[in-house]
Amino acid sequence: MARHSFYCLWVGGQRCSQTFYSAMECHKNRKTQRQQCLSLSCPQIIQFRSSAQKIFFSPETQRVEVQVLRSVSHWSTLIDKTEDSIQQAYVSLIANSRHYIYIENQFFVSLINSPDVNNEICRVICDRIIRAHRENETFRVFILIPLLPGFEGDIGATSYSALLAVLHWTMLSIAKGEHSMVENLRLAGVDNVQKYISFCSLRTWDLLCGKMVTELVYIHSKLLIVDDLYTIIGSANINDRSQAGNRDSEVCLLITDHEFIDTRMNYQPYKAGKFAFSLRKRLMMEHLGLLEGTYPRVKAPSTVQINVEDPISNTFYEDIWCRIAESNTRIYEEVFKVFPTNLVETFDELLAWRAESKLADDDQDAAKERLSKLVGFLVEFPVNFLRKENLSPTFASKEGLVSSSIFT
Numbered sequence: 001m002a003r004h005s006f007y008c009l010w011v012g013g014q015r016c017s018q019t020f021y022s023a024m025e026c027h028k029n030r031k032t033q034r035q036q037c038l039s040l041s042c043p044q045i046i047q048f049r050s051s052a053q054k055i056f057f058s059p060e061t062q063r064v065e066v067q068v069l070r071s072v073s074h075w076s077t078l079i080d081k082t083e084d085s086i087q088q089a090y091v092s093l094i095a096n097s098r099h100y101i102y103i104e105n106q107f108f109v110s111l112i113n114s115p116d117v118n119n120e121i122c123r124v125i126c127d128r129i130i131r132a133h134r135e136n137e138t139f140r141v142f143i144l145i146p147l148l149p150g151f152e153g154d155i156g157a158t159s160y161s162a163l164l165a166v167l168h169w170t171m172l173s174i175a176k177g178e179h180s181m182v183e184n185l186r187l188a189g190v191d192n193v194q195k196y197i198s199f200c201s202l203r204t205w206d207l208l209c210g211k212m213v214t215e216l217v218y219i220h221s222k223l224l225i226v227d228d229l230y231t232i233i234g235s236a237n238i239n240d241r242s243q244a245g246n247r248d249s250e251v252c253l254l255i256t257d258h259e260f261i262d263t264r265m266n267y268q269p270y271k272a273g274k275f276a277f278s279l280r281k282r283l284m285m286e287h288l289g290l291l292e293g294t295y296p297r298v299k300a301p302s303t304v305q306i307n308v309e310d311p312i313s314n315t316f317y318e319d320i321w322c323r324i325a326e327s328n329t330r331i332y333e334e335v336f337k338v339f340p341t342n343l344v345e346t347f348d349e350l351l352a353w354r355a356e357s358k359l360a361d362d363d364q365d366a367a368k369e370r371l372s373k374l375v376g377f378l379v380e381f382p383v384n385f386l387r388k389e390n391l392s393p394t395f396a397s398k399e400g401l402v403s404s405s406i407f408t
Helices: 013-033 050-056 087-093 119-134 162-174 183-187 275-285 314-336 347-355 364-371
Strands: 003-005 065-070 100-106 140-144 197-208 209-218 222-226 230-234 250-256 261-263 270-273 379-380
Touching: 003 197, 003 275, 013 050, 087 119, 087 222, 087 230, 087 261, 100 275, 119 140, 119 183, 119 275, 140 230, 183 275, 209 364, 222 275, 230 275, 250 270, 261 275, 270 275, 314 364, 314 379
Parallel strands: 003 209, 100 140, 140 197
Antiparallel strands: 065 250, 100 222, 197 209, 197 379, 222 230, 230 250, 261 270
């Protein structure tokens, strides 16, 4: 399975290192209850050599302000209170965003007014879109998540699986049921939801032993970019496990730009932060097949002219981003009968869909001709996949015997 992820390298920051040391001390302290000879000393901080700077720094380096964010509590770091500064930063940046929100995450589990999932990320995104709708603002939300959770299991199999359990909570968060984002937007009068928000994923294809095959690109990133000014990069997923503070321990960096460049936002002159702008631009170019060295089977044709500098203009958001995602999705559906897909809403429909003949098997030349029209890796996330089915764990399954918090 192909994988999309990226990481942030922190050089010379003792405060960030202390976050890891405190967690290390906590776990060592517990181990000494069984192993008396275990050393509790922290690793020595190695001084960063000036001669190594050229390895990490280049003329393109930007000056930014960095704040360490954590999800920690007594169990993970022995502190006296629960810290959820990652969730607080997400909520604050989204609530105060002016133009756009760009999210890449391995998970998206966040319900509105639900007793089962308590993080506020979905609610604050929904509130921000409703405000934009009422004030007639041009505002966009880009959310990229994997087409399927990265767990063992087969959709449509007779036995339940962790894959279905996570998919169940993902669909409840996005568009299924009264606690979902899409349903709450529609109740607030936002009928054209796609005008404000796009749910996308990544997919690719290749030849394997002469046979045409396709596979999703598994998104493993944990990223938020807001208004080309603020960036959060780290280990936190969008679910209660990462955001609550008293569950999984996480660390992120909030990066605020201090150097700016002239660009455009909704066709108007705009001062964008150099780091946030360059990162968002590179990611969009990657997903649209515009980077040098892009996998040739999905590289954008040279005849395709795409400018990603203004992410919220109709020219880019509707005519490029959403249109390419839709076009790529249709091509994969025609050639490979891929799933998940919005064309399948029940398990019976899924069985029939999987049984249909594939153009990739019947006529490779015609299939390659269709696939030559692909532009990048971007596809739609199928928000209506199996929407008429109850995907919650059955009591007879092992997933039904454990707390739902395992998956949220």
